[in-house]
Amino acid sequence: xxxxxxxxxxxxxxxxxxxxxxxxxxxxxxxxxxxxxxxxxxxxxxxxxxxxxxxxxxxxxxxxxxxxxxxxxxxxxxxxxxxxxxxxxxxxxxxxxxxxxxxxxxxxxxxxxxxxxxxxxxxxxxxxxxxxxxxxxxxxxxxxxxxxxxxxxxxxxxxxxxxxxxxxxxxxxxxxxxxxxxxxxxxxxxxxxxxxxxxxxxxxxxxxxxxxxxxxxxxxxxxxxxxxxxxxxxxxxxxxxxxxxxxxxxxxxxxxxxxxxxxxxxxxxxxxxxxxxxxxxxxxxxxxxxxxxxxxxxxxxxxxxxxxxxxxxxxxxxxxxxxxxxxxxxxxxxxxxxxxxxxxxxxxxxxxxxxxxxxxxxxxxxxxxxxxxxxxxxxxxxxxxxxxxxxxxxxxxxxxxxxxxxxxxxxxxxxxxxxxxxxxxxxxxxxxxxxxxxxxxxxxxxxxxxxxxxxxxxxxxxxxxxxxxxxxxxxxxxxxxxxxxxxxxxxxxxxxxxxxxxxxxxxxxxxxxxxxxxxxxxxxxxxxxxxxxxxxxxxxxxxxxxxxxxxxxxxxxxxxxxxxxxxxxxxxxxxxxxxxxxxxxxxxxxxxxxxxxxxxxxxxxxxxxxxxxxxxxxxxxxxxxxxxxxxxxxxxxxxxxxxxxxxxxxxxxxxxxxxxxxxxxxxxxxxxxxxxxxxxxxxxxxxxxxxxxxxxxxxxxxxxxxxxxxxxxxxxxxxxxxxxxxxxxxxxxxxxxxxxxxxxxxxxxxxxxxxxxxxxxxxxxxxxxxxxxxxxxxxxxxxxxxxxxxxxx
DNA sequence: GGGCCTCAAGTTTTT
DNA sequence: CTTGAGGCCC
Numbered sequence: 001x002x003x004x005x006x007x008x009x010x011x012x013x014x015x016x017x018x019x020x021x022x023x024x025x026x027x028x029x030x031x032x033x034x035x036x037x038x039x040x041x042x043x044x045x046x047x048x049x050x051x052x053x054x055x056x057x058x059x060x061x062x063x064x065x066x067x068x069x070x071x072x073x074x075x076x077x078x079x080x081x082x083x084x085x086x087x088x089x090x091x092x093x094x095x096x097x098x099x100x101x102x103x104x105x106x107x108x109x110x111x112x113x114x115x116x117x118x119x120x121x122x123x124x125x126x127x128x129x130x131x132x133x134x135x136x137x138x139x140x141x142x143x144x145x146x147x148x149x150x151x152x153x154x155x156x157x158x159x160x161x162x163x164x165x166x167x168x169x170x171x172x173x174x175x176x177x178x179x180x181x182x183x184x185x186x187x188x189x190x191x192x193x194x195x196x197x198x199x200x201x202x203x204x205x206x207x208x209x210x211x212x213x214x215x216x217x218x219x220x221x222x223x224x225x226x227x228x229x230x231x232x233x234x235x236x237x238x239x240x241x242x243x244x245x246x247x248x249x250x251x252x253x254x255x256x257x258x259x260x261x262x263x264x265x266x267x268x269x270x271x272x273x274x275x276x277x278x279x280x281x282x283x284x285x286x287x288x289x290x291x292x293x294x295x296x297x298x299x300x301x302x303x304x305x306x307x308x309x310x311x312x313x314x315x316x317x318x319x320x321x322x323x324x325x326x327x328x329x330x331x332x333x334x335x336x337x338x339x340x341x342x343x344x345x346x347x348x349x350x351x352x353x354x355x356x357x358x359x360x361x362x363x364x365x366x367x368x369x370x371x372x373x374x375x376x377x378x379x380x381x382x383x384x385x386x387x388x389x390x391x392x393x394x395x396x397x398x399x400x401x402x403x404x405x406x407x408x409x410x411x412x413x414x415x416x417x418x419x420x421x422x423x424x425x426x427x428x429x430x431x432x433x434x435x436x437x438x439x440x441x442x443x444x445x446x447x448x449x450x451x452x453x454x455x456x457x458x459x460x461x462x463x464x465x466x467x468x469x470x471x472x473x474x475x476x477x478x479x480x481x482x483x484x485x486x487x488x489x490x491x492x493x494x495x496x497x498x499x500x501x502x503x504x505x506x507x508x509x510x511x512x513x514x515x516x517x518x519x520x521x522x523x524x525x526x527x528x529x530x531x532x533x534x535x536x537x538x539x540x541x542x543x544x545x546x547x548x549x550x551x552x553x554x555x556x557x558x559x560x561x562x563x564x565x566x567x568x569x570x571x572x573x574x575x576x577x578x579x580x581x582x583x584x585x586x587x588x589x590x591x592x593x594x595x596x597x598x599x600x601x602x603x604x605x606x607x608x609x610x611x612x613x614x615x616x617x618x619x620x621x622x623x624x625x626x627x628x629x630x631x632x633x634x635x636x637x638x639x640x641x642x643x644x645x646x647x648x649x650x651x652x653x654x655x656x657x658x659x660x661x662x663x664x665x666x667x668x669x670x671x672x673x674x675x676x677x678x679x680x681x682x683x684x685x686x687x688x689x690x691x692x693x694x695x696x697x698x699x700x701x702x703x704x705x706x707x708x709x710x711x712x713x714x715x716x717x718x719x720x721x722x723x724x725x726x727x728x729x730x731x732x733x734x735x736x737x738x739x740x741x742x743x744x745x746x747x748x749x750x751x752x753x754x755x756x757x758x759x760x761x762x763x764x765x766x767x768x769x770x771x772x773x774x775x776x777x778x779x780x781x782x783x784x785x786x787x788x789x790x791x792x793x
Numbered sequence: 794g795g796g797c798c799t800c801a802a803g804t805t806t807t808t
Numbered sequence: 809c810t811t812g813a814g815g816c817c818c
Contacts, residue, residue, distance in 0.1 A: 417794045556806045621809040
């Protein structure tokens with residue numbers, strides 16, 4: 001029975017199938033469980049057809065999980081339920097009806113980098129002074145406008161008479177015009193254009209209203225204006241809309257999320273049934289107490305209080321360190337301890353406010369050999385070589401995409417310079433054709449001279465790829481790009497071996513993703529589909545919990561996840577909450593958003609929670625001093641224990657009084673291996689002084705050790721750092737000795753299988769090995785990349 | 794046309 | 809302090 005194992009409130013969610021429903025689901029209250037059971041109930045008990053159900057989530061990961069769980073609940077039909085993110089949903093609709101809004105179905109999806117590039121072009125064209133108008137600002141104003149469904153015309157009207165605002169409206173209009181000309185949409189457009197499609201084409205709207213009779217939206221507190229409109233339009237016909245969210249976890253205001261969507265749901269959908277899920281199944285009482293205490297300081301929220309039947313659990317600890325490096329060291333040691341106690345690293349996470357904080361922690365993980373994985377930071381798909389290859393593929397798929405074509409025209413170097421490119425671009429503009437079409441017509445372009453000949457190398461390549469794309473798989477096509485565009489050669493000739501290897505590995509990873517895609521899409525697999533998948537993934541989506549590594553990520557990325565043990569790092573005023581929020585007296589709601597972020601962080605922890613902070617920290621090259629986060633003051637001492645770890649690392653300073661030290665005695669965390677031998681903590685003042693001297697010395701010794709204290713980049717080039725295939729960041733790895741090879745040797749390759757060495761030549765940078773594989777044909781490769789293993793036969 | 798150097802700005806958070 | 813972009817020189 002579908003209702004089995006659900007608490008009364010969850011059952012109510014499941015059973016209330018018709019009309020608008022608002023589920024206020026506290027952290028860890030089993031909302032995904034309620035939602036998935038609701039879907040199953042609709043199908044099993046109410047006889048609703050699976051394809052009449054739409055469930056919208058925030059991330060692909062959440063969508064995948066929900067899909068899986070629904071399928072597990074149902075004997076069949078579960079795969080017919082439409083579970084996807086807002087963006088993916090809109091893309092699917094837009095592909096079908098692109099022509100109705102003046103697009104072609106093969107449109108490209110621009111990420112933020114592409115949008116920036118395009119905006120730079122727009123600014124040049126409009127002669128906007130980059131000093132006065134930064135592209136970042138322009139893009140964020142435009143994004144805001146789109147989220148509120150303000151068109152360029154609307155904006156121009158509002159701006160009438162105000163010069164600066166008129167110019168911005170102009171930029172908005174031109175930016176949109178260029179997007180359309182490139183047959184491209186940015187992230188916001190996916191939503192806006194879908195809404196526009198619905199509003200302009202009633203028959204299309206009606207079709208989808210008929211199809212989606214039951215609509216569910218997860219993480220509703222993070223929806224923005226367009227998303228609200230999208231859902232509202234779709235649900236108008238049947239009014240069966242169920243939104244699930246937690247106003248206390250609304251943390252995406254900066255991205256246009258409007259917390260009013262959830263706070264005002266009952267007014268927008270009169271007669272809405274409200275269900276509160278307040279029993280928490282995730283955390284200990286202690287952790288939940290802390291979370292409740294912090295969030296109760298927010299004014300603008302739906303009143304509710306989470307409770308749990310879980311055990312009391314350990315007290316939460318706050319550890320104060322002197323510097324961010326000490327903090328990082330402490331964090332890694334705590335995790336080592338946890339591991340020794342039998343905890344899985346995969347069940348532990350370090351959460352922080354800004355990505356920049358991950359550096360020091362990463363470095364420590366590397367030097368101490370603690371396996372970790374970093375989520376976020378530079379997205380895999382934003383790496384240079386990956387973007388380059390994708391730009392080739394996009395040009396193959398969509399010849400109108402000028403941004404992509406221009407990006408790779410001279411990558412790898414073909415001797416085509418900026419002047420030539422500018423001439424071609426000018427010609428394209430004058431004749432109102434795409435950049436690529438202009439390249440095809442190079443003879444007609446005045447002033448190119450001998451450069452014209454070089455252009456055909458590029459166009460021939462694209463045309464040839466376009467032909468091959470008909471028959472080859474995406475992975476094979478990537479191979480062709482890498483080979484035929486001369487990428488292989490460029491990488492081999494690169495002066496930085498470590499970097500070359502990382503690039504090579506990233507390309508392999510991209511191919512692996514393409515193969516993964518082909519597997520999952522089966523018959524449906526297309527280049528277009530792959531590019532789309534790639535455009536809409538977030539880093540969290542590929543988080544693999546089965547790997548036993550410590551997770552490092554931002555508080556934002558952590559939403560929706562849970563860990564046995566959580567360390568929230570950098571609990572300092574100015575960092576968390578950030579300056580912006582503290583200083584913005586006009587907008588007290590900014591601080592409330594930070595507090596919600598704290599709430600999200602705290603409620604990620606199931607069993608153990610530790611806060612850390614550093615008294616000084618390097619920010620933009622200068623040392624900043626900070627007090628501990630004001631959020632910590634909101635937690636009562638009965639659940640929070642303060643310990644000053646400063647003395648473990650540094651001599652005492654006079655500043656000591658500024659910082660609290662509730663307990664001077666030994667704590668669990670004092671048993672740090674390296675320091676343990678120096679006797680127990682908390683000796684008299686004389687001993688302290690003695691120990692300080694001791695420590696200062698050993699401290700410096702430690703810093704001069706191998707690889708210690710150097711920057712991440714220098715670690716990288718030293719080879720100590722090896723790029724993690726998923727994150728691109730470091731991971732410790734033993735040095736590999738190249739295998740001695742001779743012609744005729746039988747070797748094995750991770751990917752191509754077994755083969756025979758045919759040729760070995762010493763290149764300038766590396767040894768080039770030609771291998772005839774039994775199954776994969778003849779391949780040329782560079783010895784250090786290929787990791788060939790000799791096989792005996 | 795390419796490479797090197799200098800200068801500037803940036804740090805919230807991401808589909 | 810780091811990274812990126814633009815300018816200058818070869």
